[in-house]
Amino acid sequence: MSTRERAAELDAQDPLAHLRERHHLPEGLVYLDGNSLGAMPRTAPARLQHTVAHEWGERLIRSWNESGWYTAPARAAAALAPLLGADADEVVVADSTSVNLAKLLHTALTLRPGRGVIVMERGSFPTDLYVARGVLALRGGGELRLVDGPQDLLGVLDDDVALVSVTEVDFRTGFRWDVGAVTASAHAAGALALVDLCHSTGALDVDVHAWDVDLAVGCGYKFLHGGPGAPAHCYVARRHHAGLPSPTPAWFGHAEPFAMSTGFTPAPGVQRLAGGTPPVLSLTGLLCGLESLEGATPAQLQAKATALTGFFLELLDAHCPELEIATPRDPARRGAHVSVRHPRAYALVQALIARDVVGDFRDPDIARFGLAPTTTRFVDLVTAVEQVRAVLDGGEDTQERFAARTAVT
Ligand SMILES: Cc1ncc(COP(=O)(O)O)c(C=O)c1O
Numbered sequence: 001m002s003t004r005e006r007a008a009e010l011d012a013q014d015p016l017a018h019l020r021e022r023h024h025l026p027e028g029l030v031y032l033d034g035n036s037l038g039a040m041p042r043t044a045p046a047r048l049q050h051t052v053a054h055e056w057g058e059r060l061i062r063s064w065n066e067s068g069w070y071t072a073p074a075r076a077a078a079a080l081a082p083l084l085g086a087d088a089d090e091v092v093v094a095d096s097t098s099v100n101l102a103k104l105l106h107t108a109l110t111l112r113p114g115r116g117v118i119v120m121e122r123g124s125f126p127t128d129l130y131v132a133r134g135v136l137a138l139r140g141g142g143e144l145r146l147v148d149g150p151q152d153l154l155g156v157l158d159d160d161v162a163l164v165s166v167t168e169v170d171f172r173t174g175f176r177w178d179v180g181a182v183t184a185s186a187h188a189a190g191a192l193a194l195v196d197l198c199h200s201t202g203a204l205d206v207d208v209h210a211w212d213v214d215l216a217v218g219c220g221y222k223f224l225h226g227g228p229g230a231p232a233h234c235y236v237a238r239r240h241h242a243g244l245p246s247p248t249p250a251w252f253g254h255a256e257p258f259a260m261s262t263g264f265t266p267a268p269g270v271q272r273l274a275g276g277t278p279p280v281l282s283l284t285g286l287l288c289g290l291e292s293l294e295g296a297t298p299a300q301l302q303a304k305a306t307a308l309t310g311f312f313l314e315l316l317d318a319h320c321p322e323l324e325i326a327t328p329r330d331p332a333r334r335g336a337h338v339s340v341r342h343p344r345a346y347a348l349v350q351a352l353i354a355r356d357v358v359g360d361f362r363d364p365d366i367a368r369f370g371l372a373p374t375t376t377r378f379v380d381l382v383t384a385v386e387q388v389r390a391v392l393d394g395g396e397d398t399q400e401r402f403a404a405r406t407a408v409t
């Protein structure tokens, strides 16, 4: 059996194969960048058109009630909660990941008075580091203590640590932390644990209850297919709801927003973390994305992601042995993308895009391929590796026309 035949067989046996039909992908394109922007749900254009033309255009302010604009964040939280292993009232859908992280870092520092240290990874997605430094500065001090990986964690935990914050899946290499173990270590030191789920929600077997993690943030535009700038989410374990601080007391987090009282009375639980007026158009996209995942369990999504990454690694080993694999071989320690290191990774990625295989480049030397379990087929991976081989054989990764970087990649 040829590799392509084997891939076609894997696709035929895939219990999630039908999810691809719920999304639009341009004909002939192999899209391996769903970990930056997920494919569009087929329902999105008509739904957004209706929201804009009818609900906004014709019904105007009445749509807050009659079209459920007002309840859209709660409906999104309810659809999202099973993908996090959370209860709906532990999740709030609002703002960007960065803003939610700021809110939860304030929360953690407030819940652990007398402790001023946040532990984070040195290689975190940069916004996490910016936000942590910003929050500490706003609070008048504290320390951001950086680790390179799990091997460093126990050595940095002491009585000053308020929070250990890790990103489950590293955006460069795809390395995946054992969040349950991180949480247990943090708790043993009297600290809280937070996980950034940007590269996890909708792709992996996320289970905040089983992990016992205190806080989590994640985004809506990658594996949740919510569209560019879709609202992000945050999770707070129920045990912290009583007495939860309101780091950004804003009116949609008020117990009675339309009472218009001058004093802030927080809404119960995580609802107090909602900000201002919800972005209805973006929420409409996110609701389409969440519907496109309906019926798929986190365990199924992870099983497919693991099978895809395993197959892709096997093909790269067999056909492109000169490429250095940056992603862990252990399926338990990798997420839903595969990265290779290459001295001219940017040119490699650009040459692949010119051949209709879209991955992305991450500074300084990473070519990254996101294998969304919703939309990626095993046969796509055969095509992708054939094209990688052709680029390398043709020396296209050394061509000048692919060397100049653009701002967004
Ligand atoms: C791990 C991680 N954290 C945070 C972010 C930033 O999210 P946002 O743009 O929603 O603030 C991203 C991606 O942009 C990310 O990959």
Ligand SMILES: Nc1c(O)cccc1C(=O)C[C@H](N)C(=O)O
Pocket: 035, 036, 037, 125, 171, 198, 408, 409
């Ligand atoms: N949010 C993005 C954007 O607005 C433009 C380009 C890329 C993004 C991303 O999400 C990047 C992504 N978090 C990453 O892991 O690289």
